[in-house]
Amino acid sequence: MNLLIIAISAALVNNVVLSQFLGLCPFLGVSKKINTAAGMGGAVIGVITISSALCSLIYDYILVPLDLTYLNTIVFILVIAALVQFVEMVLKKCSPALYEALGVYLPLITTNCAVLGIALTNVQESYNLIESVISGFGTAAGFTIAIIIMAGIRERNEFNDVPESFQGMPIVLLTAGLMSIAFFGFSGIL
Amino acid sequence: MTGIIIAAAVVSIVGLILGLFLGFMGKKFAVEVDQKEIDVRAELPGNNCGGCGYAGCDALAKAIAAGEAEVGACPVGGEPVAKKIADIMGAEVGNTRRMTAFVKCAGECDKTNETYRYTGVEECTVMPFVPNGGSKSCTYGCMGYGSCVKACPFDAIHVINGVAVVDKKKCKACGKCVAVCPRNLIELIPYDAKEVVKCSSKDKGKDVMAACQVGCVGCMLCTKQCEFDAIKVENNIAHIDYDKCTGCGKCAEKCPKKIIHAH
Numbered sequence: 001m002n003l004l005i006i007a008i009s010a011a012l013v014n015n016v017v018l019s020q021f022l023g024l025c026p027f028l029g030v031s032k033k034i035n036t037a038a039g040m041g042g043a044v045i046g047v048i049t050i051s052s053a054l055c056s057l058i059y060d061y062i063l064v065p066l067d068l069t070y071l072n073t074i075v076f077i078l079v080i081a082a083l084v085q086f087v088e089m090v091l092k093k094c095s096p097a098l099y100e101a102l103g104v105y106l107p108l109i110t111t112n113c114a115v116l117g118i119a120l121t122n123v124q125e126s127y128n129l130i131e132s133v134i135s136g137f138g139t140a141a142g143f144t145i146a147i148i149i150m151a152g153i154r155e156r157n158e159f160n161d162v163p164e165s166f167q168g169m170p171i172v173l174l175t176a177g178l179m180s181i182a183f184f185g186f187s188g189i190l
Numbered sequence: 191m192t193g194i195i196i197a198a199a200v201v202s203i204v205g206l207i208l209g210l211f212l213g214f215m216g217k218k219f220a221v222e223v224d225q226k227e228i229d230v231r232a233e234l235p236g237n238n239c240g241g242c243g244y245a246g247c248d249a250l251a252k253a254i255a256a257g258e259a260e261v262g263a264c265p266v267g268g269e270p271v272a273k274k275i276a277d278i279m280g281a282e283v284g285n286t287r288r289m290t291a292f293v294k295c296a297g298e299c300d301k302t303n304e305t306y307r308y309t310g311v312e313e314c315t316v317m318p319f320v321p322n323g324g325s326k327s328c329t330y331g332c333m334g335y336g337s338c339v340k341a342c343p344f345d346a347i348h349v350i351n352g353v354a355v356v357d358k359k360k361c362k363a364c365g366k367c368v369a370v371c372p373r374n375l376i377e378l379i380p381y382d383a384k385e386v387v388k389c390s391s392k393d394k395g396k397d398v399m400a401a402c403q404v405g406c407v408g409c410m411l412c413t414k415q416c417e418f419d420a421i422k423v424e425n426n427i428a429h430i431d432y433d434k435c436t437g438c439g440k441c442a443e444k445c446p447k448k449i450i451h452a453h
Contacts, residue, residue, distance in 0.1 A: 062200060078205055079204070079208065082209075
């Protein structure tokens with residue numbers, strides 16, 4: 001039950017993009033088409049889940065025993081950067097089309113503050129390994145939900161008669177704001 | 191002190207393990223890249239200027255290796271690079287003519303007037319929003335705010351006495367300045383072009399004379415003079431067709447406003 005609450009809380013109530021405003025760069029950058037958005041979401045799920053597990057392990061079994069918890073940021077960044085590199089290799093090998101579509105945003109997952117944010121949140125909330133993985137997965141799922149909804153709205157917006165001054169990024173940011181307000185509705189349920 | 195050493199050791203060990211992991215996985219997940227692509231990429235200049243129309247040198251190398259792009263598609267490398275790439279690809283080099291950008295305006299500060307004093311943003315691209323398209327008396331000429339200078343990746347274009355001038359030795363004809371100029375003053379012409387028309391004004395003769403001392407008035411004397419049908423006056427402005435021009439220089443001789451120059 002506790003794990004379910006963590007997952008739902010991470011995915012919906014404290015949605016990483018719409019409530020915590022982390023990871024906005026790919027959220028705005030790769031949300032033009034549903035396909036690439038889903039691909040980005042998948043990559044982020046992979047990276048965040050694995051990095052949550054690794055970071056949690058490293059924190060509990062290396063940093064805490066050695067009394068080096070102040071090193072968490074730099075070590076987490078190392079792990080995340082290596083993981084992203086790894087995901088990039090896998091994607092390049094297994095799905096060149098997705099690799100091309102994600103383009104520069106793929107290496108940018110490294111600097112996606114959502115990834116580091118979750119690793120640090122897990123530590124802050126003193127989650128154990130399983131809780132960290134669930135929290136990481138939930139958060140990444142929340143990111144994926146948000147980016148796919150965004151991509152769906154943007155695909156439809158393409159055909160709308162948007163006033164000239166709102167065309168392009170402005171309407172996207174407005175949409176993001178409205179989505180954020182909508183997700184605010186979840187804030188009471190847990 | 192030991193704390194620092196332990197901290198450094200932990201970070202370096204974590205880094206080392208991750209590095210080994212990545213190196214190992216890199217081998218395992220290596221994508222076979224066409225050897226030709228690597229060779230071609232090595233020959234390309236690597237400025238990633240995008241002058242070829244591809245996203246960068248990597249993308250062009252890929253296209254050349256796949257046979258989608260010409261061996262001489264890189265405007266920056268020009269002929270020497272085209273030859274090397276042709277060797278790699280085993281293809282013939284087409285006749286690539288070296289091009290250079292050229293600013294079709296000679297209206298320097300002392301040859302034109304200011305219709306009013308402009309103290310706003312010094313950027314060519316905002317000029318269309320300024321009354322009369324800028325303070326310069328000629329609404330076709332170079333405004334000298336240097337958007338092209340900023341766009342040039344090769345430091346080949348400079349504003350001299352109020353007009354942008356291309357240093358043709360440095361110019362690689364990537365076309366960045368051509369795209370950025372809001373008045374469409376810059377044209378790619380052959381490097382060895384003998385004659386150039388240094389004006390873009392489409393105004394009628396009288397208006398041109400009022401605006402600038404060195405503007406094309408569209409008198410057609412050059413057209414009549416040319417034996418090769420290479421120079422035409424359209425929209426009150428002379429234009430040279432470099433496929434036909436032999437560089438005899440008769441048009442330049444006759445031009446009453448002296449706006450046709452030897453390049």
